[in-house]
Amino acid sequence: MTALNRLAATIAARKGADPDSSWTAKLLAKGPEKCAEKFGEEAVEAIIEAVKGDRARLTSEAADVIYHLLVMLAARDVTLADVEAELARREGTSGIAEKAAR
Template sequence: MTALTRLAATIEARKGADPDSSWTAKLLNKGPEKCAEKFGEEAVEAIIEAVKGDRAQLAAEAADVLYHLLVMLAARDVTLQEVMAELERREGVSGIAEKAARG
């Protein structure tokens, strides 16, 4: 089990938790829109660090992005397994061909 898989499982387990006892539960309790907003904020922070070129800070912000992506997915009941299945479906397909197929 990877750290990402364990994190997704922890987020799923926090869905019914008391928002006062868990940051994840607090985010999920605010709804999918707030989770998406927070994901966007973290993505912008990662972009800023990528432009600055600070590798350690970029890694830290990327970890925040992955966490908030998983929270956003959980808020809409999309599992990490579904995302992984989609990536596997695309594996070996040219990015150009895949985009054209989505049309």
């Protein structure tokens, strides 16, 4: 199991946890809108670091983005497996062709 799969499993396990005992549970208890807001904040921070060019800071912010993306997905009952299946469906398709099909 990869670190990403372990993280997704931990987030799923925290869905029913006491919000006072877990940051993830606290975020999930605030609802999908708050989870989306936190994801957006982290995405902006990653963009800033990408522009600055600090590789270590970008790596750190990217990890935050991935964590908050998984929390946001969990808040809407979308699993990492669901996302992986969608990526597999798109595999081998040109990005231009895929966008045109939408």
